[in-house]
Amino acid sequence: MTDLSAAGAGDRARAVSVKDVAAEAGVSVGTVSNVLNRPEKVSTSTREHVLAVIDELGFVRNDAARQLRAGSNHAVGMVVLDVRNPFFTDVARGVEERLAEHRRPLILGNSGQDADREQMLLDLFEEQRVSGLLVSPVGGVLPRLRRLRDRGTAVVAVDRRLDSSEFSSVAVDDRLGGRIAVQHLLDQGRRRIAFVGGPRGLTQVEHRYEGAAAAVADTDGATLRLVVTGIMDAAAGRHGAEDLLADDGDRPDAIFAANDLVALGVLQALTLAGVSVPDEIAIIGYDDIDFAASAAIPLSSVRQPREQLGAVAADLLMATIEDPTRAAEDVVLEPSLVVRRSTQP
Amino acid sequence: MTDLSAAGAGDRARAVSVKDVAAEAGVSVGTVSNVLNRPEKVSTSTREHVLAVIDELGFVRNDAARQLRAGSNHAVGMVVLDVRNPFFTDVARGVEERLAEHRRPLILGNSGQDADREQMLLDLFEEQRVSGLLVSPVGGVLPRLRRLRDRGTAVVAVDRRLDSSEFSSVAVDDRLGGRIAVQHLLDQGRRRIAFVGGPRGLTQVEHRYEGAAAAVADTDGATLRLVVTGIMDAAAGRHGAEDLLADDGDRPDAIFAANDLVALGVLQALTLAGVSVPDEIAIIGYDDIDFAASAAIPLSSVRQPREQLGAVAADLLMATIEDPTRAAEDVVLEPSLVVRRSTQP
DNA sequence: GATCGGGATTGAAAGGTTTCAATCATCGCG
DNA sequence: CGCGATGATTGAAACCTTTCAATCCCGATC
Secondary structure, three states, rough: OOHHHHHHHOOOOOOOOOHHHHHOOOOOHHHHHHHHHHHHHOOHHHHHHHHHHHHHOOOOOOOHHHHHHHHEEEEEEEEEOOOOHHHHHHHHHHHHHHHHHHOOOOOEEOOOOOOOHHHHHHHHHHOOOEEEEEEEEOOOOOOHHHHHOOOOOOEEEEEOOOOOOOOOEEEOOOOHHHHHHHHHHHHHHOOEEEEEOOOOOOOHHHHHHHHHHHHHHOOOEEEEEEEEEOOOOHHHHHHHHHHHHHOOOOOOOOOEEEHHHHHHHHHHHHHHHOOOOOOEEEOOOOEEOOOOOOOOOEEEEOOOOOOHHHHHHHHHHHHHHHOOOOOOOOOEOOOOEEEEEHHOO | OHHHHHOOOOOOOOOOHHHHHHHHHHOHHHHHHHHOHHHHHOHHHHHHHHHHHHHHHOOOOOOHHHHHHHHOOOEEEEOOOOOOOHHHHHHHHHHHHHHHOOOOEEEEEEEOHHHHHHHHHHHHHHHHEEEEEEEOOOOHHHHHHHHHHHHOOOOEEEEEOOOOOOOOEEEEEEHHHHHHHHHHHOOOOOEEEEEEEOOOOOOHHHHHHHHHHHHHOOOOOOOOEEOOOOOOOOHHHHHHHOOOOOOOOOOEEEEEEHHHHHHHHHHHHHHOOOOOOOOOOOEEOOOOOOHHHOOOOOOOOEEEHHHHHHHHHHHHHHHHHHOOOOOOEEEEEEEEEOOOOHHOO
């Protein structure tokens, strides 16, 4: 009570530690720790007293020390391809919600489809010793992921299967999605189909195109042409549509866009050019983001079960964290058709 | 080389630590640390040798231990109101980019306008000992933020000024934005204006409405009516527009929506009802999200300098971290008008 | 040949939490 | 009254990195 030295120099109050709490409460640090982590091991009176002191002193646990001791971070890291695409933020939300049930925070990183940024994020997550990692891989990270796994970090691939069968994955059947989309267009009597998307080499795009081609091959008189874009945003869709309109030899009567951002761009270009949608040209997108429904001409789309994708990914990851020897498992979800005005007069 | 015991039990390889590197390289841990943090203090030969060993052993720094020693986390936390609104993800990207220049990671949390979730996030950030915090406050967190500041965590309010003048803030002048939007409608000859947005009490909404009212008050014969919505998404916009059309006594000739999501909903409802935009009714939104430009009828909007908002917030935060005694500062940015087809025939 | 100066390197301490074997206190029963 | 059992509490070790005063080594200078 006469300890002036403590109050003296104090530039800024040092953080309150378990030791401070223990001293103030007149117990040992072990007891304080028990109150926090195994309250049932502590007598009721002691527990209440310690909790009161914690509150009074405003003690907040130092997570760094806790992690250091535990050897790994409770959190889970996630690398997504594009935070600006609502599809990915929705998947991330699905993950986050499921993880919240296990009281595990999610640390979100955005690679923007850039391999260097992806590397940086993996470095960061490794330094953080996250206990699990969800990743939509950009490219060439397989060795890196192997190393992480060998160190005890659980890894699950999202929205794309890794080449190897060493890691679990969750993905949506993009071939089926492409087929469903184009079959719907064919069912509406359309025959001259155009596919707009890119770049070539992006697994999702390739599969959607293959599905589309399969549907067309099964139908007499149906044709499919391909318009390749760079990145898949609305601007790409606008340019793709303008190209199609310019070359008016055989104007398509339906367009399948590889995602909704592209489809919105296509829609905009067509409306601007005075082409009636869906009368002259029908449009279908992919992902069924919220903006598809609220576009001025509501957009038909192939719905991916986004929240489910996130939830299943989180479940697989949790299972792998709990049992690292668990066999890898590839979960494939089914897409479904959502019909709106852009394909139905 | 004959150390069988080490290889023996090993369930899973324990993480490689500086100690292991030091032993393998035949130097002390202090030297390894110097190689990592002050390479210029180490002789060239030693440095190269240690780096080689680090690479060979696959050593990765343990961030928890580093933080524990340092006393605070290098990272910065951010709480946003709604990750699904592109406006916020764009602001966050602005922050992230600026922080990247200082090699500080951003940990993003989503409150979803829920005060409980906001509390949980603040708990998390406090346990993490983040060095700074960017927050779009939901409600009643002032005492909490004070405590954080007293412990040495820098705090900056984003997109909204805190009631008190203790914390720096960055915001956009919403009154001016509202005025600009409605003045534009008036300049186009519109007189019967409707404002769609809500809920009442949300600072941003109130200010935008006040600005709108001011512009209307300055113009003879102009009227303003208010349609209050709950949360501001596309569904709210659709309902608002339907209400306006149903009551066809004095149909407005222009609608000012409190954000672009609402505006898109309004646009959709009008198109569906066969109302011509902008001929019969003009629409202007707020935020200028990317989807505003790629809507089928491109949407006029009030542009908020989103990336700049994020960048300035990051700058203020960095300054406060570097000098905690720094006086609070309120930065107000100016919005600007973006005219597209929805208000211009 | 002794001393000095300088850069390079060392080694131990500190930081906060958790864990666990060891100790203490209490009570019931013989 | 003593002993054992049970439950509560203790205290030190471990986790890994960084820092800094102390030491070492080498070459140069007198």
